[in-house]
Amino acid sequence: MTGAPLLQITGLRHAYGDKQVLSLDSWQLLSGKHQLLLGPSGSGKTTLLGILSGLLSPTDGVIEALGKPFDPMSLSDLSNFRARNFGFVFQDHHLVSSLTVEENLRLAQHLAGLSEDSDWENQLFDRLGLSNLRKSKPASLSHGEAQRAAIARAAITRPKLLLADEPTSALDDENTHKVMELLKALSDQAGSTMLVASHDSRLKPFFDQTLALSKPEGPTA
C-alpha cells in the first residue's frame, strides 16, 4: 500500500540553545516509499530522525504520524505508539545485553503488545542467518551478527515505519549492498516503510526518495 502519508512535517524548527540545527517547512513520508535522509555530519539528520520517531520534541512545528500529531500525546501514549508502529536499527546495533537474541525479539513483541509470532520469528532468523544464535547473548556476537540481530529485532513487530541510523557506516561496498538489500527485502516482507539516516551517498539507489540535508543553510529537497 502506497500513497497515504506515514509521517508529515509542517514548519519544523529545532535548536540547541541559540543554535538552530534544523529547519524544515514541509515534508512527508508516504507509506511504502522508502526514503533516505542524506547529509553530512552535523546536518541535523540524527536530530530529524529523533524528532520523527518521537524521541525528541522539536522546538517548533507539527509532526504527524499516521495522521496523529505527536504533540498532544502523553509520554506514555507516545511510547505505546512507538512500540506498535516503529522499529529501530541503531548505528551501534544496540540489543538488551542481559537477554538472548531470541529474548530481545520477544521483548520487542511484548512491548508492542503482540503475541509471539513463531513463523515470522523463524523466517527472520533463517533469513538473517541467526538460527544458531537464538540463545546467544549480545556480548558473544560479532559486529555483523549483532547488526543482523538488531535488524531482526526491528522487523519482528512488522512496524509500519522502520527507522535506521547509519546502518552501513564502516562497511565496505559489498557488505553495504548486502545489508541494504536485506533491510529493503525485510521491510517489504514486513510491510514496513524504511526511513534511513545516513551520510553515505552509496545508499541512494536503494530508496524511492531522498531528503538531502545540509549544514548551515538548512535543508533542500
Added chain:
Amino acid sequence: MMPYLLKLTWANLISRPLASWLTVATLAAAVALISILLQFSAHTSNRLARDLAGVDLVIGAKGSPLQLILSSLLHIDIPTGNIPLSDAQKIMRDPLTEVAVPLALGDSFRGFRIVGTTPGFIELYETKVAEGSVWTEPQQVVIGAQVSKQLGMKIGQKFFGGHGLSFSDADLAQHEHAAYEVVGILEPKASIIDRLVITSVDSVWHAHEEPGADGADHDEHEQHGENEDHDDEHEHHDEHDHSGEEAHLEEHDKDEHHGEHDHPENEARLDEHEHEHQNDEHHDGEHEHHDKGEHILSDLLTMSAKGKAVTALLVQYSTPIAAVRMPRAINDQPGLQAASPALEITRLYNLSAGLMDAGKVLAVIMTLIGGLSIFVAVSNAAVHKTYDIALLRAMGAKPRDVFLQQICEGIIVSSFAGILGIGLAHSLLMLAANIYAPLAVFGLNGSQFFAAEGYLLTGTVLVGIVAVIWPALNSYKVDPMLLLKGVR
C-alpha cells in the same frame, strides 16, 4: 508487560552473578542476625509465660534466687538444695497459699529431667494426659510429648534414672533398684513440661535410697529419701516398727488395698534379678510381685515429715496480699528462700540486655550495609545498562516501566536476602539446638516461625526498595536520544 519486566529483571540479576550474590549474602547475614534475635526474644517471652505457669513464688533452699527459678521452673540449672518437708507442709497449709506443688528433683533420663511432684503439677501447666493415665503408684511416670517423641518411649516402657542431667547410659545404672514405668504421655504444650519425666515424689525418694544402705544423706544426690534399711528381697513387713513415720503409715493404713500393712515408701522395689540392667527395655509384666504397700502414694500434706525433704515448692497465692507477706516471712526462716519468678526473670533480662542491645546495634549496622550494598549494586548496574534502558525506552517501554524494573530488582534482591536470612537463622538455631542442650531444653530450636519475622521480611523488602529508588529515578530520566547520538 509485568511478566517480561520480571524476566528482564531476573536476567539482569543473573547477568552479574557475583555482584548479585554478594549483595544478597550481605543483606541475608543481617537478616539472619536479626531473625535470631527476634526468635530469641519472641520465644523467650512466649516460652517464659508458659514455663512460669502462673507460679507466683518458688520456695527452695537458700542460695541464688535466679538459680532456684532456673532449676525449678525452667529446668536448666541444678537446684539450690532441699528443704525439709515439714517446712513445705506449713507453706502448703498456709491460708495465703492457693496452690502449692512440691518438686523433688535430682535425676534425669537421657537428658530429660525427672520431676517428683503431684498431679497438680500437670494442672499447673494446663495440659493433660494424651495417652495412658497419671501415675497412681510409685515408680510410675508420665512423660512429656518431647520425651516420648525424641526417645521413642511408649506406655509400659521401663527405665532407670541417673543423677543430675546426664545423657550417658552409664550414669543410668545409678538407680537400678528403682525402675520407672511409663503410664502416661502428655499432650504437647510447647513448654518445658514437654521435656519432663513426671512422677510422684515417692518415686524420687525411693530412687535415692540405696539398697542395703543405712539411709544417710548422700552428697551426690540432690534429693534424699528417708534413712531406712532396705530390703532387696521384698519381704512383707506386717509388723514392722516405723517410728517417726506414723503419719505416713496412717495414710497407708487408710488405703483399702493395704489395710494392715506398714509400707515405708522406700520399701518399693523392683526385683533386680528380673532386670538385665538394660535401661529402657520393655518388660512384659514380669515385675508384678511387689509388696502391696509399694503401691501406696504418700499424702505429702499429712504424712510424717520426719527426715523427708523436697527440692522446691511452686506456689500460687490465694490473695494479692500474699505477695507482700509470704516472701518476707519465708526468707526470714533459716534454710528457706522465696524467689519471685517475675522478679528473677526481669533480672535475667537485665543481665542479658547489654548483649541483646549490642546484637541489635550490630544487626542495624549490617542492615544498613546490606541496603547500601543493594544501592551500589543496582546503581552500578544502572550506569552500565544506561544504553539498555535507553533502548527499552526507544522500543516503547514507558518511563514508569523502567522505574518499576529497577524497583523490581530491589524487591527481588531484598526478598531473596530476607528469605535466605530467615531460613539461615532457623537452620543455625536447629543446628545449635542439636549440639547445645540448653537451647533444646529451652525449646529454642528454630522450628517455630514468629509474626515478627513477617515484619522483618517486610522491612527487608522496604530496605531493598528504598535502596533502589535513586537509581530507579535516574533510570526513569534516561534520554533514549543518546542511542541516536551514538556516544558510548
